[in-house]
Amino acid sequence: MLKTASPATLTASGHAEGVSNDEFRAAMSRLAAGVVLVTAQEPPLDPDDPGAPGVEDVGMTATAFLSVSLDPPLVLVSLREGSRMDDLLAEQPLWAVSVLTESQRHIAGRFAMKGRISDRLLFADIPYDRGEVTGAPLVGGALATLECRTEQRVSAGDHTLVIGRVLTAQVPSAEGGPLLYFRGRYRQLG
Secondary structure (H helix, E strand, C coil), X not given: CCCXXXXXXXXXXXXXXXXXXXXXXXXXXXXXXXXXXXXXXXXXXXXXXXXXXXXXXXXXXXXXXXXXXXXXXXXXEEEXXXXXXXXXXXXXXXXXXXXXXXXXXXXXXXXXXXXXXXXXXXXXXXXXXXXXXXCCEEECCCCEEEEEEEEEEEEECCEEEEEEEEEEEECCCCCCCEXXXXXXXXXXXX
């Protein structure tokens, strides 16, 4: 007869008894993940300023991104609940993803900073094209780019899982390897 572990008792915080935030982070840091830049557009921050752009570009580095389905083509990104991107994608269904190369570590770091400067300044010296469908920035030299439309949002703990239908998929660059995130640092293959 197989012995199975008894279900863990949950503490008031919702964690399994004996599993701390630090232990969970340490365990999950051993899982290598690809790094992407998720982008979208939001209405102007100051609509009364005639010199302000008609839309503002927003970007966010993500490592919790994956393919969900081939038919229809679906992807999933996990966003911290209440983050700027989570709030934006709750209102704006169109967004894009650029799969970053190992040489684009600086882009990943720039859009992952806490308390960062405005996104307008972050995009200022990054080469990008605008997506045909979403209008969102697609990073030049990325391994792949996708344009998506939100199909479903699922609340999961302190994150929102956003499932998007892929509207366009391009492989603009075959140069270089993927940028990876492992043990709390950006890495490359090899």
